[in-house]
Amino acid sequence: MKRIFTFGFLLLALGQGAAEAQQLLSLDSCRAMALRNNKQMGVQQLKQDIAANLRKSARTKYLPHVSAIGSYQFTSEEISILNNEQKGKLSNLGTNLTGSLSGLGNTLQTTLGQMGTMLGQLGVPAEAFQQMAGQLQQNMQQTSTNVAGLLDSEGQKIVDAFRTDTRHIFAGSVLVTQPIFMGGGIVALNKLADINEEFANNSVAARRQGILYSTDQAYWQVVSLKHKKKLAESYLELIKKFDTDVQRMIEEGVATRSEGLSVSVKVNEAEMTLQKVDDGLVLSKMLLCQMIGMPMNEEITLADEDVEDLAVVTLHPQLNVEQAVENRAELKMLDNVVDMSKQATNILKAANLPQVALMGGYALSNPNVLNGFEKKFGGFWNVGVLVRVPIWNWGDVAYKVRAAKGATAIAALERDEAREKIELQVNQNTFKVDEANKRLVMAQTGIERANENLRTANLGFKEGVIAPTVVMEAQTAWLQAQSQLIDAQIAVKLSQVDLQKALGTLY
Known part of the structure; x- marks a missing residue:
């Protein structure tokens, strides 16, 4: 008893582990995982951050800017205020002045000699006068020498005072600049930054819709192939059972060998079809796993794989072009391009206006x-x-403004063309939804007829009134009807997704 309990517990644990190994994913979870995993979505979000920072940068143009500048310069020669001749005269000012006074000393000496002769005639002793004159002349020479030295020293001081020594120059400044009027350039730059940020947001929305659209396509492709695999397995089981019945009839002599070979060929075709569907299912799951960021060999189960009725007939969709024009992110991006081109033109115009x-x-x-x-x-x-104040630039700014206006006109034409294409898209996808609904109704009716036809053929075959080839034709018709029903159901889902994308409401 204990062994039986242990074995049962082990089976339960293994079953639980297998259930956990296969992840169950809904359409919403696949969408969320695809948005997180997509690299381009991350790129668009980074561009959104860049645009926000550029907008903040543009706001700073209104504010005062402070800058500090420092410099050092070394020159091989210094600036000289005095020339060499002036330096020489100032440095020898006393010597030059003494040379000028030497003539005055000779004149004084001659005069003193004449006075000594005159005083000698008057009875003044010549020795006393000569002694006095010599002392006076000696004092004058001493004074002249002292004055010359003093003047030379002062002259040299003047020369030294005028020396600049500008071989080493240090300079620095702090500058504050506050724009008052820049010709409207700063205003246009800020508007351009705002539009650029809006463009980035619209780009994120467009990328998001593109990712959701691709994810939905891959999701419903897997669901479609999963249902077709089940259908192929059912058909293979049906045709194998029929092959067994025909082989028994051959043994009993009721059916021919040719009929048996025809059924065997159908069995081979059913096996090949199942193999193709299985291969396609594996590849489709790989694609979906890659999109949602899971390992490609991961075992996943989709929530809609086992749903019998994938789609129901919806009411006739209302044509709403205005909603598409209002919601489509691509059209908003083209509007942003036109507005950005206009603001770029305003920035160019500002170059021709005064700036304060x-x-x-x-x-x-x-x-x-x-x-x-x-x-x-x-x-x-x-x-x-x-x-x-700009005065003359040979028309440079005018030419640039004309070129910018041309770019604006091109952007406006592209926007109008895109609007027309979006209108066509909405009309086409509205028609596709209506057509898919009609196909679904027809496929459901075809299923009822195919089931009844197969039931009648099987009943007639059992009664021996219908040949095996007729039964095979009924089975083939049943297979086609089932396949058409799956295709119609998936077409309804995809047409709805297409219409949502065309209207810009795929969220």
């Missing part, structure tokens, strides 16, 4: 000339208004 900016800051340098020429840092505050 308020400027202020602080500048310093070493050496500086704020208090004479000083070898130290000195600076000053400044404020001013900068006005730029």
Whole structure:
């Protein structure tokens, strides 16, 4: 008893593990996984972030900007305020002046000699006068030498004071710029950034709809092939059973060998059909797994695989072109392109208008000339208004504006063409939905007739009044009717998805 319980528990655990190994996925879960896995969706979201940052950057153009500048310059020669001749004269100022006074000393010496002769005639002792004159001349020479040295020293100081030593120049400034009027360029730039962000959002919406559309196509393709695989298995089982009955009839001599071979051929065809459907199902599941970000060999089960009635006939869809024009992200993107082209034209026009900016800051340098020429840092505050008025540019801006207007016209034409194509798309897909509904009704009616035909053929075959070939024809008609029903059901689903995408309501 204990062994039986352990064995039952093991079977239960294995069954639970197998159930967990095959994941059950609905259409909504496949859509969500595809959106998370798609790389292009991630690219579009990054572009959305880029557009938001560009919009924030454009807003800063309204605000004052502060910049700091620093520089150092070394030159091989310094700036000289005095030339070499002026430097030489100032450095030898006392010596040159003493040379000019030497003539005055000789004149004074001659005069003193004449005075000594005159005083000697008057009875003044010559020795005393000569002694006095010598002392006076000695004092004058000493004074002249002292004055010459002093003047030379002061002259050299003047030369040194005028030396700039500008081989090492340090400079720096802090500048604040506040735009006042830029010809409307900043306003146009901000509008352009806003439109660019809206374009990025619309691009994300368009990419999202494209991913959902592809996911739906892959999902319903797998469902269709899964149902056709079941149909192929049922048909193979049916034709095998019929082949067994025919072989018994051959053994009993009721049926011919030719009829048996015909049934065997049908069995081979059914096996090949099942193999093709199975291969197609494997490949379709691989595609779906790749789209939703799962391993391609992952065993998955879709929620609609075992649903008998995949689609029901819906009411006749209402033609609503205005809704498509309002919702289609692609058309919104083309509107954004037209608006961005207009704002780009406004930015170009701003280059031909006056521009006014308020400027202020602080500048310093070493050496500086704020208090004479000083070898130290000195600076000053400044404020001013900068006005730029374009006068002549050989029509450069005008040509660019014309080119931009041409680009705007092209974008408008492309938008109008896209609107016409979207209108055609909506009409076509509305017609396809209506047509798919009619096909579904016809397929359902065909199923009833095919089932009745097969039932009658089987009954007649059992009674021996109908040949095996007639039964095979009924089985083939039943198979085609079942296949057409599956195709009609999937066509209804896909036509609805197509219409939603055309209307821009695929979310």
